[in-house]
Amino acid sequence: MLLRLLYNFAMYLFTPLVMLRLMARGMRYGDYHVRWRERFGRFREPRLAGCLWVHAVSVGEVNAAEPLVKALMEAYPQAPMLVTTVTPTGSERVRQLFGDSVHSVYLPYDLPFAVKRFLRSTRPRLAVIVETEIWPNLYFACRRHGIPLLIANARLSERSLRGYARMSSLVKRALRCVSHIAAQSRTDAARYRLLGAEPSQLTVCGNLKFDMPVPQAALEAGTAMREAWGTGRPVWIAASTHEGEEMCVLEAHLDVMRRLPDALLLIAPRHPERFKAVEASVRSLGFQVATRSGDGVPSHTTQCFVIDSMGELLRFFASADVAFVGGSLVSIGGHNVLEPAALGKPVLVGPYTFNFEEITQALLDEEGGQRVNDGDELGEQVLSLLRDPARRRHMGEAARHVFDSERGSVGKVMKLVDSLLQE
Template sequence: MVSHRDGKAGSGDSLPPEAARRFAYTGRPYTDSAILGFLYTLVMYLAMPVVVARLLFRGVRNRQYHYRWRERFGRFKAPGFSQSLWVHAVSVGEVNAAEPLVRALQARYPERQLVLTTVTPTGSARARQLFGDSLFHVYLPYDLPFAVASFLGRIRPALAIIVETEIWPNLYRACQRRGIPLLIVNARLSERSMRGYRALGRLVSDSLACVSYVAAQSQADAARYRELGAPAERVGVTGYMKFDTQVPPNAMEKGMEWRRHWGEDRPVWIAASTHEGDEAAVWQAHAALLRQMPNALLLIAGRHPERFRLLESHARGQGFAVATRRQHRLAGPQHQVFVIDSMGELMPFFAASDVAFVGGSLCPIGGHNVLEPAALSRPVVVGPYTFNFEGITSSLLEAGAAERISDAAGLARAIGACLADPQRRAQMGEAGRRVFERERGAVGRVMQLIDSALH
């Protein structure tokens, strides 16, 4: 299952037979930590006024937070399901990572009702964009006993699949009590997240004892789950499911069409999934690039939709000639910055670029998905903070498909070097594509676990 290059799963790996046998639901009783569970639940109830206030505050920027509150307490019209398959993906990144697994479940089990939960409105929007009405979507309820019981009673799952990292003690205990096998798939756990969970001590370890199997992205992730208390025999490495995502067939064609609109020979770079902590460096780097390449174009996509207008305002404040996706559709020859203020279109814009900087990495967010540009044979530039995708980023760095920088000057140098050297771009892009192809197969390994749970 695991290759020997730093614990990364490879496309030729397969699950050892004992993993499929041992993952069967054997969670130990939770009663030995009843007091901790009671105190945790009490804190959750006491925190509800703060949680609701936070929803109201977030709704100032994104009005979707003001809607569908009943779902957050497990209240929605029961769809009449029995023995459904439930997948939870907290937000946009997790929904994107879950896409190939959801497609595989729909193909393998067409007779089963599929439920997909998210927490954020942007995750909800992405779920609907990807899957439409082909599955049932609601928000995951808060981790309150009555809300969890109401939710599970309405969807009646035969299997619970949590994508990446979501540990909710009451939810996990409720699945255990109802005999619902629970898998954590595509599981990742950074050092930072582990420190936070470790502070909860026995509460987390007993929650992980309710999990049937942890299918981790890498050996490092698996080791951290074991350190938190997940039973060693129920933790293994299956790899990163995003490698199994199919590149949209029209992404390259659409990207090339956009290139022709603003000039095929024009140097173009993209700053994707940026946060406020990235953007000052991005503006400085682009200003420096324009001094060397006056016709350079920056495409920029902020991570959070509620910041789209602010991003446009900041770009104009820097003195750049700015166009936006919503207002102008495409950049013209006169524009220096193009703000991608839309969702679900990054792949064609990666294809339309010569090189990609992936955000969340110049600030301690931990970085975002570097695979999409790599899958399209685009060189990747990242900052020093990539702990959310450390294994994947390391693979690209080792292969020469990515470059790590530390500040605005380094960003300008790395982007400028790629824009000025077509051969360098081609070599880095091909290296990234090879990594992408080499690491495929995680979904197949996860499906083996799911098949074992359901038969």
Template structure:
């Protein structure tokens, strides 16, 4: 028994040492990454100390730490954080992200009610400083953020780790192939993998998680709530337009999809000259680029930041703000969700469905495999094989109010039926939450 444990510890030490050495040797690339991204998104030039767990402030009291890599994961975590902020106002929350857009979303949702820093790189020294500074009582990691040194560091300090809303596509599983011996050991340290689906749970087991660590709780994205004041928002939108106009939205689009959006809008306007495009690129650095690209087509282009609302003269309206996408989904007759005409893997299809907007998407949906399958089977989604097919689906729906209504009903019903992951998640992590305190200084 002792020899077996020694061999296991030695194997872990060797794998961790090789992994950490590789990260240290690659450290200059992290600086290059920050600089190169900074030329496109200036926020990447800021707060470098946090990337290496160098903090000026003194440590605070122990916290519950939640990590969500970017906007999508922050939105998925929102029901959990919101519920616990209401139920347990005594808890100190620290939320980490990797991207500036994720950081902005954290601030938009919770302001100063939570602390936010960037997750440090998975270097042993940075991990140790992060855990020593924040002293997490509990760690909640969203979806598929698997950093071995951080997981081992939490185990070594007795911090229970839950991977919430856990998903792992076949493609991601293949991507972890080289690190599987190390990732498997790291994953066996976590308290629980709360999987979105049985398939996700099975793939986590193939990566190294024990069967008894996996619980299939469903997808937290189904527990999404419509934005407060949505009805009034839509009324203001329509009042600004003046006369009724057909509206479609291209949401979460990526750079390689932008020409397709322009081509589709031109094609749709050939039949419906009054058609308005709402355009919400995935990344803020693309806001001005898509505005310029649409203006170059000869269209009159408005933006949320400059014009507030589109009027009867606008052909395209760029949603160049964060946190308002669901509200603008509610203003559209039909939605195209991007990240799906390229092998990005798609983006959240449930947000438009939750506000009653029919959804069209491209074929690349590996990040939303289970959701897209269920929506397709329910009649709440149309999947185009390519940009031309997406355009045809949008054109058909714009001309068929009955079909739009049927898809809207199916989408709303599917979201309602899928709810429940939030309750199950809160029950799961409840025993490891810190004991209540009577007074928060």
């Protein structure tokens, strides 16, 4: 009880600081300035009683949740569907994927009064938390209101485990409020046990992202773009890049262009507020630059194309020969390698892939991916692959095989959902 009181005191203490941070981010990304009331549980969403509620913190989690949300809507068409997020980009991705077929609001801060207000307004029949979001007050309130709580696609990195371990007794109590945990892997399940989950709460269901659809429209758009800039050009993509690794990517592209002068780099920064900064960096190195917002698609003379838009990576992956997945040359922990794998693209990653360690390792083991240690190695591997169609084809086929062999997670999670709703 004392630890929970201290936790609530800290939440109230830090909330003004969090609000200041939102204001600061809003200076660069305006959507952080709107819908603040939702972060305290205030919103107007009609007819939500008895809804099925899925929480996905941001873009990556929303993409992972897509096949599950669609399966829930198909299996329970009479139930309203609510999807909560934390970031404006996540909220926008919900709108892109589902339009008006789901209700979408921000998840409130984990303050007792905000959580109470949120649950009173929504009265969900089921709560599904995607990946790793352990909020004690929210979990306690779900148990108090008799709301079954499922953690789906549950993953827990070594770093997250160490972070939660600092308040292990409170986290353990919160996890006892969870009806079931559908872990991505045996490693994730073992880490949840270390946090205090009971074996009876855990099932290894695999990764929902393996069940994501590959839209035909994205493939067709990728083919059309490739025709626009020249089908014979060597093209590679650096996706979801972060500060500290874009310069490595750009220097790697300079190395590639010394051997392949007509090579094209597609670069997609992870965060929208950094689009302009990345574009400025590209221009400062003297590249012929085009952007998604300003030019639409690259031209025959474009050397570097900045993808300053959200939710379009699939079509650009489809148009490229080689994919580098960012957040892995710096200690972010890497991002989703499954999208290029699903499209049969050879995947390059840096040394830091702990966010997706088992998936990445499967790609490396099956020769669908290649690890590079720094920007110099990145340039070498990109050049090698662009000059070797047979190797690209072999790695792409291996990557697609890994993706196909792991599908089926949605069906396993839906069995758990059906069981919880029947109870």
